[in-house]
Amino acid sequence: MSWLLNALAQGSMIALIALGYTMVYGVLRLINFAHSEVLMMSGYVAFLVDDRLLGGYQHGGTRGVLISTAVAVVAAVLLGVGIEAFAYRPLRARARGATARIAPLVTAIGVSMLLQSVAQLAFTATPQKFDPRLAPPVGYVVLIAAVVMAGLYALVHLTWIGKAMRAVSVNAEAARLMGIRPSRVIAVTFAIGSGLAAIGAVLYSTTQASIEPTMGSSIGTLAFVAAVFGGIGSIPGAMLGGVLLGFLGELVKFTSFSGMKDAIVFLLLVLVLLFRPAGLLGSARARRSSRRAWRGRARTFAPSTGGIRRACAGS
Amino acid sequence: MISRRRFLGGVGAASTVVVVPSWIGCKKASGDIVLGCILGLSGENSSLGTETKEGMEIALEEINAAGGVNGRKIKVLYEDTRLDANLASEKIQKLIDRDRVLAVLGDAASTPTLAAGAYAEKAKVPLVSGSATNVEVTRNKRYVFRVCFTDDKQGVAAAKFARDTLKAQKAAVIYVTGNKYSEGLQAIFSAEFEKSGGKVVEKVTFQVEETNVQTFLTKIKDAGPDVIFAPVYPSDVAKIGPTKLKLGITAPLMGTDGWDGPATRAKGVIESIEGSYFTDLFAAEANAAAKPLVDKYKAKTGKQPSSLVAGGYDSLKLVVDAIKRAGGNPTSEQLRDAIEQTKGFSGVTGTFDIDKDHNAQKPVVVMQIKDGDFKYHSQIAV
Numbered sequence: 001m002s003w004l005l006n007a008l009a010q011g012s013m014i015a016l017i018a019l020g021y022t023m024v025y026g027v028l029r030l031i032n033f034a035h036s037e038v039l040m041m042s043g044y045v046a047f048l049v050d051d052r053l054l055g056g057y058q059h060g061g062t063r064g065v066l067i068s069t070a071v072a073v074v075a076a077v078l079l080g081v082g083i084e085a086f087a088y089r090p091l092r093a094r095a096r097g098a099t100a101r102i103a104p105l106v107t108a109i110g111v112s113m114l115l116q117s118v119a120q121l122a123f124t125a126t127p128q129k130f131d132p133r134l135a136p137p138v139g140y141v142v143l144i145a146a147v148v149m150a151g152l153y154a155l156v157h158l159t160w161i162g163k164a165m166r167a168v169s170v171n172a173e174a175a176r177l178m179g180i181r182p183s184r185v186i187a188v189t190f191a192i193g194s195g196l197a198a199i200g201a202v203l204y205s206t207t208q209a210s211i212e213p214t215m216g217s218s219i220g221t222l223a224f225v226a227a228v229f230g231g232i233g234s235i236p237g238a239m240l241g242g243v244l245l246g247f248l249g250e251l252v253k254f255t256s257f258s259g260m261k262d263a264i265v266f267l268l269l270v271l272v273l274l275f276r277p278a279g280l281l282g283s284a285r286a287r288r289s290s291r292r293a294w295r296g297r298a299r300t301f302a303p304s305t306g307g308i309r310r311a312c313a314g315s
Numbered sequence: 316m317i318s319r320r321r322f323l324g325g326v327g328a329a330s331t332v333v334v335v336p337s338w339i340g341c342k343k344a345s346g347d348i349v350l351g352c353i354l355g356l357s358g359e360n361s362s363l364g365t366e367t368k369e370g371m372e373i374a375l376e377e378i379n380a381a382g383g384v385n386g387r388k389i390k391v392l393y394e395d396t397r398l399d400a401n402l403a404s405e406k407i408q409k410l411i412d413r414d415r416v417l418a419v420l421g422d423a424a425s426t427p428t429l430a431a432g433a434y435a436e437k438a439k440v441p442l443v444s445g446s447a448t449n450v451e452v453t454r455n456k457r458y459v460f461r462v463c464f465t466d467d468k469q470g471v472a473a474a475k476f477a478r479d480t481l482k483a484q485k486a487a488v489i490y491v492t493g494n495k496y497s498e499g500l501q502a503i504f505s506a507e508f509e510k511s512g513g514k515v516v517e518k519v520t521f522q523v524e525e526t527n528v529q530t531f532l533t534k535i536k537d538a539g540p541d542v543i544f545a546p547v548y549p550s551d552v553a554k555i556g557p558t559k560l561k562l563g564i565t566a567p568l569m570g571t572d573g574w575d576g577p578a579t580r581a582k583g584v585i586e587s588i589e590g591s592y593f594t595d596l597f598a599a600e601a602n603a604a605a606k607p608l609v610d611k612y613k614a615k616t617g618k619q620p621s622s623l624v625a626g627g628y629d630s631l632k633l634v635v636d637a638i639k640r641a642g643g644n645p646t647s648e649q650l651r652d653a654i655e656q657t658k659g660f661s662g663v664t665g666t667f668d669i670d671k672d673h674n675a676q677k678p679v680v681v682m683q684i685k686d687g688d689f690k691y692h693s694q695i696a697v
Contacts, residue, residue: 006529057583121543125357127366127550131583132557138529208526210359210550210578218524253530259492 003250009138009207011246012145016200017223019152020080020193022238025227026169027182029101030088033108034205035197036220037115038080041303042198043118046072047128057131065134075093075196081187087111089183090209112216119213120251127210135207148199149239152192156235161188169233175231189197229269231279240280245269328518344609347390350390351410353421353431353662355398359550362576363423363623367445367601368393370620371420373611378635385484385643389635392416404434411438417638418443418650419443423623424548424573425449425466425496429629432459441651442636443628446596448572453673460654460673462629462662463596466496469571472679472695473544475592477569480681480693481592483541483637485565486536487517489555490546494523500546500571508544516540528554529562536564544569549576553584556587567591575621575682577688591684596622597664598680600691606662619689622680623663629662632670636660 017039024032050068054060060067089108091134095103136144156162167175167187175184204219205211223244248268252261273279352371354364372393379388392414394406403422410416411434418441422428428447433459435442444452444461448469453459477483486508492499505515517538519531532555535543545555545568559568571591579585599609599619608628612620620628637653638645643655659668667675671691683692 028684131585259522261522
């Protein structure tokens with residue numbers, strides 16, 4: 001029972017962070033590599049507020065963690081929206097053709113490196129750690145993650161802005177024609193993803209990880225993989241991918257190969273992706289196009305001319 | 316035109332960058348004696364490197380205040396390895412090929428020192444570590460030395476302590492995969508513990524990046540050991556300790572010299588490992604020769620010097636002593652011979668020789684975590 005809860009907690013923390021990747025991909029078709037740095041920065045904000053201003057474990061206690069989490073969420077939202085406004089939006093307006101997809105991607109990597117270096121200058125490379133006694137019980141971690149994700153699901157499916165998000169992710173041009181402002185929707189998406197990352201960062205760093213400028217790359221990689229595994233662009237996919245990744249990791253810990261946990265988990269994921277290239281819950285469109293690509297290839301090699309014609313028509 | 320001028324400016328800037336290091340290299344013959352130093356100064360266990368550096372800086376001040384070697388000052392160039400094997404071999408290469416250092420000091424841990432040692436052998440430049448204890452580090456190496464004991468002594472001492480002093484019948488082991496230090500020690504401890512009549516009831520291992528050790532400790536709890544051997548670094552103690560407390564495991568932890576660091580002393584961590592023990596290279600309380608270093612270090616930082624501070628201090632002092640014995644202006648090869656011939660060197664960690672295997676054998680110190688601090692417990696001669 002405690003094992004189950006622990007695995008679920010690991011998974012739901014990964015899922016919270018994976019959501020940021022998947023939501024941005026959903027509306028922009030962009031892998032936002034700077035997401036992991038938003039996570040790292042919000043970890044620092046939470047730690048510094050709690051430790052320097054609120055007195056850490058001795059004086060702040062649980063209340064201190066809650067306040068610093070709120071501050072970190074606000075900071076993460078500002079940072080996420082700021083990155084979008086200053087780094088991605090100008091490119092979206094200018095880049096055309098082939099560069100329209102590559103330029104933001106390269107910019108994302110650049111922003112990620114920049115933020116890492118800034119953190120190293122501002123906070124030094126020495127890792128910081130929350131007092132382990134501030135860690136919430138495992139059950140609370142699962143509960144918090146579940147409530148937050150349920151809230152997100154409701155937001156996406158029951159509110160106007162959620163509907164707008166889904167519309168932009170299906171077809172941004174058509175959404176614009178229907179009176180939706182894609183730029184506003186994109187900003188909101190960044191804000192939500194970054195806020196979730198901040199909650200994930202606080203849960204992660206209070207329960208286990210230390211906070212350092214490179215923390216984003218280790219946790220971020222895991223979350224990114226979870227998003228791809230679940231089907232990038234799909235919100236339930238990211239949740240499922242994160243939870244499954246957490247479970248797989250904990251399962252490997254029972255074997256004698258526990259020292260190679262990441263290698264084994266990632267190998268399993270490669271195998272799954274070979275059979276489902278669009279991820280577990282990848283969008284129907286992505287799934288269809290990838291299936292078509294497979295079939296097209298198979299047909300091209302086949303001697304039947306009808307197959308080739310159909311494959312060409314399909315693409 | 317502007318673009319060409321800018322281009323030429325760029326070339327000029329680039330050539331200055333290239334010229335500066337070779338100029339340092341040229342200066343060596345008449346000016347300062349330049350030594351290199353590779354240390355893990357950043358990353359999760361950066362304290363291993365930064366504390367070693369603090370010890371070296373104190374030694375350096377003393378040496379240069381006393382006039383250096385024949386009036387020539389000693390200069391140390393530091394490079395950060397993050398305790399990573401690949402970075403370590405890259406950085407030692409930089410120091411030897413670009414900066415033309417006479418000898419290299421460091422690293423603070425075994426994995427990077429082992430990697431750097433391979434290049435030291437190739438370039439025929441001595442490498443002296445203050446605290447890399449894995450047996451392989453100096454084995455069959457002509458140019459690699461250390462001023463500390465090896466893990467075959469330390470692992471045996473830990474097993475002896477667990478058997479004789481803690482009266483443990485059953486031991487569990489938790490260690491890090493891919494870390495030479497941790498892997499080496501767990502093997503030596505397990506063999507010795509079973510040889511002396513005990514039983515290793517559970518062995519778990521995790522990867523370096525692991526953040527959650529609850530599953531591992533649950534397995535250990537189910538096995539019901541009398542002692543848990545954990546040859547790990549401070550960042551791992553910070554994960555294992557609080558989790559052990561949370562799960563209500565009462566068996567004490569038995570650690571090794573890698574424990575010595577601020578992450579182990581951190582609030583919430585030190586309380587969770589109260590009553591645990593670890594073997595160490597050095598205890599300020601147990602060594603009268605350390606008094607001057609203890610006073611200086613305390614005045615500077617307000618803390619007791621750790622075994623890493625002492626190891627850093629002794630490694631630099633030993634190299635400078637060897638430079639003096641080799642006539643004050645040796646080649647790297649002559650310096651290597653002088654280091655190898657070291658006999659009766661009196662350092663802060665005791666008076667020691669460099670033995671034929673390039674190690675410095677000293678008694679193993681056992682520290683206990685008591686009242687939220689590291690307290691000297693006893694010494695074990697192996």
